[in-house]
Structures are given as structure tokens and as C-alpha cells.
Amino acid sequence: MTRKFTPAGTGGLVLEEKLLWEKGRKGRSAMSLVKSEVPVTALPEEICGNGPDWPDLSEQEVARHYTRLSTWNFGVDTGMYPLGSCTMKYNPKINEAMAALPGFAKAHPLLPAEACQGSMRLIYELERFLAEIVGLKAASLQPAAGAHGELCGMLMIAAWHRNNEKSGAPRKTKVLIPDTAHGTNPATATMSGFTEVKVPLGPKGYIELAQIERLMQDDVAGLMVTNPNTLGLFEQELADIIAMVHERGGLVYADGANLNAVMGYVDLGRMGVDVVHYNLHKTMSTPHGGGGPGAGPVAVSATLEPFLPGPRVIKNGDRYEWQTDLPLSIGRLHSFHGQFGVAVKAYSYILSMGQDLKKASALAVLNANYIKEKLKGAFDLPFDQPCMHECVFTDAKQRANKVSTLDIAKRLIDLGYHPPTVYFPLVVNSAIMVEPTETESKEDLDAFIAAMLEVAREAEETPETLHAAPTLTKVRRMDETTAARKPVLTGDMKVEGKQ
Numbered sequence: 001m002t003r004k005f006t007p008a009g010t011g012g013l014v015l016e017e018k019l020l021w022e023k024g025r026k027g028r029s030a031m032s033l034v035k036s037e038v039p040v041t042a043l044p045e046e047i048c049g050n051g052p053d054w055p056d057l058s059e060q061e062v063a064r065h066y067t068r069l070s071t072w073n074f075g076v077d078t079g080m081y082p083l084g085s086c087t088m089k090y091n092p093k094i095n096e097a098m099a100a101l102p103g104f105a106k107a108h109p110l111l112p113a114e115a116c117q118g119s120m121r122l123i124y125e126l127e128r129f130l131a132e133i134v135g136l137k138a139a140s141l142q143p144a145a146g147a148h149g150e151l152c153g154m155l156m157i158a159a160w161h162r163n164n165e166k167s168g169a170p171r172k173t174k175v176l177i178p179d180t181a182h183g184t185n186p187a188t189a190t191m192s193g194f195t196e197v198k199v200p201l202g203p204k205g206y207i208e209l210a211q212i213e214r215l216m217q218d219d220v221a222g223l224m225v226t227n228p229n230t231l232g233l234f235e236q237e238l239a240d241i242i243a244m245v246h247e248r249g250g251l252v253y254a255d256g257a258n259l260n261a262v263m264g265y266v267d268l269g270r271m272g273v274d275v276v277h278y279n280l281h282k283t284m285s286t287p288h289g290g291g292g293p294g295a296g297p298v299a300v301s302a303t304l305e306p307f308l309p310g311p312r313v314i315k316n317g318d319r320y321e322w323q324t325d326l327p328l329s330i331g332r333l334h335s336f337h338g339q340f341g342v343a344v345k346a347y348s349y350i351l352s353m354g355q356d357l358k359k360a361s362a363l364a365v366l367n368a369n370y371i372k373e374k375l376k377g378a379f380d381l382p383f384d385q386p387c388m389h390e391c392v393f394t395d396a397k398q399r400a401n402k403v404s405t406l407d408i409a410k411r412l413i414d415l416g417y418h419p420p421t422v423y424f425p426l427v428v429n430s431a432i433m434v435e436p437t438e439t440e441s442k443e444d445l446d447a448f449i450a451a452m453l454e455v456a457r458e459a460e461e462t463p464e465t466l467h468a469a470p471t472l473t474k475v476r477r478m479d480e481t482t483a484a485r486k487p488v489l490t491g492d493m494k495v496e497g498k499q
């Protein structure tokens with residue numbers, strides 16, 4: 001590929017960057033080793049291959065290369081990232097600093113209890129904080145992600161039923177899952193040995209008691225429900241639904257990925273939820289996206305407490321100890337103690353926020369409703385009612401001009417925004433799902449609204465602008481079908497001589 005001339009200086013965002021192999025000079029190095037005091041001995045030839053073709057670079061060349069590449073990314077530290085159902089909110093840097101404290105970051109996971117009382121106290125207290133925020137009895141920090149927390153919860157529900165079957169309760173083989181569920185829910189139910197039974201949504205976007213009453217048969221282990229649901233709506237009949245599930249011998253799993261909307265407001269314990277998972281990488285100050293690590297702790301009611309993973313931290317006087325004698329526990333789900341660094345950030349976040357956790361949720365909901373009201377004239381809003389932390393539009397108004405959700409998303413990139421979630425949830429045709437989060441100021445929200453209105457105007461006046469978007473990025477619109485069906489996963493770009 002021939003490259004256009006790039007000036008040697010760095011005038012702002014540099015979108016041309018040579019490959020590492022095209023930089024440097026033979027013999028250049030980023031380190032200097034102490035001169036050897038012993039004679040050099042050649043290795044036997046049979047154990048020497050050609051070796052990898054590493055580029056020869058100075059430390060500065062490497063630092064600049066990767067720092068430049070990092071400016072090609074869009075992150076929540078660069079701008080607004082309104083990805084619905086994912087809570088891409090800004091994470092205060094103080095919590096990173098706390099996780100990096102050597103006493104936490106360098107504690108070896110095999111330290112005996114007497115040498116890591118502080119870390120054990122953090123585990124003990126964070127479990128209590130998390131349980132308290134949703135009104136449940138106990139928690140475990142072991143699961144490493146949301147889906148892992150779901151697995152933990154469903155394994156506990158399965159274990160509870162198996163325990164009851166010993167005393168004659170009917171065999172449970174199915175789980176009810178609403179249409180709006182995240183794809184991980186049916187996957188988890190299946191992995192836990194259950195068959196999924198779909199619960200259709202009512203006309204207003206909620207699940208309805210009548211459906212649960214119809215579906216909640218003797219062989220159903222319970223319900224997996226996301227609240228607020230993935231349309232950003234608070235399930236209106238949930239308390240009655242949960243009572244119905246319990247009455248028919250089932251348990252209720254709450255997918256808590258959308259906790260950011262309801263921290264301190266919803267008492268899941270009083271609503272009757274038996275187990276919930278948290279996404280610490282959505283709600284509790286761990287950066288989200290880019291491959292982790294995250295964490296998906298669970299909290300449970302008294303019914304499921306004996307089934308929690310072990311070992312657990314208990315407090316004996318003022319000492320913290322490991323409890324390993326847990327006869328009903330589903331066992332260990334993670335090496336050592338889960339994603340401990342993520343737990344430190346959540347602990348620091350909760351302590352630094354205090355009562356303001358409630359305010360964060362209130363602002364997240366206010367911001368989503370503000371965007372919904374300001375944009376509903378320009379974009380189709382299939383469920384026009386107060387929303388929680390996110391709102392769902394579609395491209396129905398733009399379709400007449402042959403402008404799709406994908407075009408709208410791509411054009412937003414040109415206007416400086418990460419696109420919202422698109423084509424999810426599936427219950428809405430061509431969804432555009434916006435979650436602004438609490439950390440965006442009114443000016444930021446107004447700027448995003450202005451960009452969306454600009455896109456709506458372009459869809460009317462110059463739809464070709466949207467069809468061509470993005471035009472201001474390093475890489476233009478990709479062939480997403482081919483990328484998904486025939487991914488090129490090799491890093492061997494040098495051989496091809498391609499960028």
C-alpha cells in the first residue's frame with residue numbers, strides 16, 4: 001500500500017503510523033544488559049531455529065508507537081459512550097489508585113489468614129455492602145463476570161431443588177426467561193442443565209402475571225428476570241410475579257446488570273428475589289470493555305445462603321477466618337478469591353460514594369429520561385413511557401429515506417460519539433438503545449442530543465451522507481457480514497504488507 005506523505009511532527013491526532021517492523025534500525029535496543037563476564041558459548045545447532053523476526057527498536061520508539069495507537073481508540077475517557085444495557089460510565093481514578101496500593105495489589109493469594117487480615121476484611125465488608133444495597137442476606141465475590149454470576153446463581157437454584165427432591169419435591173427441568181433477556185440468560189440456564197421457556201412480553205414492554213401463571217408448571221425451577229429490563233423499563237408486576245413463582249415452588253434469579261438505575265432504591269429482598277448478580281464492571285467503577293477483568297458477585301436470600309460458593313470469609317471476634325466446612329455449597333467457582341483488584345475498586349467506590357450511590361442512580365434515570373423526551377420527536381420511541389437508565393428508539397422515522405439504524409450509528413462516529421447499542425433488544429425492530437449514565441453533565445447531554453438531531457436532519461435532507469458514514473475515521477465502513485463470517489485472525493500483517 002502506498003502511504004500519503006505524513007509530516008514527521010505530530011500535529012494532533014496521528015492517523016498514519018508505520019508498523020514496528022518498518023521502524024527502528026538493526027541492532028537498536030530498548031535495554032542494555034550488563035557486560036557478560038563469562039565467555040560466550042554457542043548453543044547446539046539442533047536446538048536453534050530461525051527465531052522470530054523481532055523489530056529492533058529503542059524504548060522511545062516503542063513508547064511513541066503505542067501511545068499514538070492508543071489515540072485511535074474511543075473510550076469513556078475520550079468522550080460519551082452511550083452504550084445501552086452496558087453502563088459505560090466514567091470510573092473515578094481514585095478507585096484505580098486504591099486497587100494499586102501495594103498491600104492489596106501485591107498480596108499473594110496463598111498468604112495465610114493472619115498475614116492478609118486487611119484483604120479478608122475487604123472481602124467480608126464488600127460482600128455485606130453489596131448485599132445491603134439490594135436488601136439481600138449474603139454475597140460471594142467469586143464469580144468473574146456477569147455471565148459467571150448467572151451460572152453461580154443458577155447452579156445454586158439447581159442445588160436447592162436437588163436438595164428438595166430428596167424429600168419428594170417434583171423434578172425441575174425448565175426455567176422461564178422473558179423475551180427481553182440478555183443472551184447470556186438462556187445460555188446460563190442451558191449450561192446449568194435446564195431448558196429455556198420463553199416468556200412473551202406484554203404490549204407495554206413488561207412481563208405479565210397472567211403469562212407467568214400460565215407457564216409456571218410443576219417442572220419449572222423458576223424465573224430469570226432482568227429488572228429494569230433491557231428496554232430500560234421497570235417491571236411493573238414483578239412483586240406479584242415473584243410471589244406466584246414462589247407459590248408454585250420456584251425460585252427467582254434477578255439479572256442485576258442494570259443495577260446502576262436502582263442502587264439503594266429497590267429492596268430485592270422484600271420483593272422476594274432469591275439471587276442477583278452484579279456487574280462490578282458496569283456499576284462499580286471498573287472499566288468495562290476491552291477484555292476485562294470484570295467481576296460478577298452474587299447476593300442471595302436466606303434460602304440460598306447455604307449454597308453460596310466457598311470458602312467464605314467469616315468474622316470471629318475481630319479476626320477474619322476462612323470457612324471451608326460448607327456441606328451444601330456449590331463449591332469453588334474461581335481460583336483463590338475472585339477478581340480481587342476489581343473488588344478493591346468496588347469497595348473504594350462504595351465508601352467514597354456513601355449515600356450518593358442513590359443520587360448516582362437518580363441522575364442516571366433523569367439523564368435517560370431527558371434524552372428520551374428531547375429525541376422522541378425526531379426518532380421513533382416504541383414504548384413511550386417513563387424509562388429507567390436507558391431508552392430505546394428505532395429507525396422507523398428514517399426508513400422512508402432508506403436510512404437505517406446502522407447508518408445513524410455510523411454517522412454518530414463522525415460527529416464524535418461512540419454509537420449507542422444497535423439492533424438490541426431483539427423485541428424491537430432495529431433498536432437504538434441509549435444509556436447516558438449519571439456522569440454526563442447537562443452540557444454533554446445537550447451536545448449528544450444536538451448530534452442526534454443533526455443526524456435526523458441529514459436523514460431527511462442528505463441521506464447519502466449517512467449511507468457513506470463514517471468518513472472522518474481511519475477505517476471507513478466495514479463489511480460487517482464478511483468480518484463476522486470470515487474473520488481474519490492472523491496478526492501477520494507484515495507478510496501481506498498491508499495495514
Ligand SMILES: *Cc1c(COP(=O)(O)O)cnc(C)c1O
Pocket residue numbers: 085086145146147148182184226230255257258279294296
Ligand atoms: C452485561 C450483561 C450481562 C453479562 O455480563 P458479562 O459481565 O458481560 O458476562 C448479563 N445480563 C445483562 C442484562 C447485561 O447487560
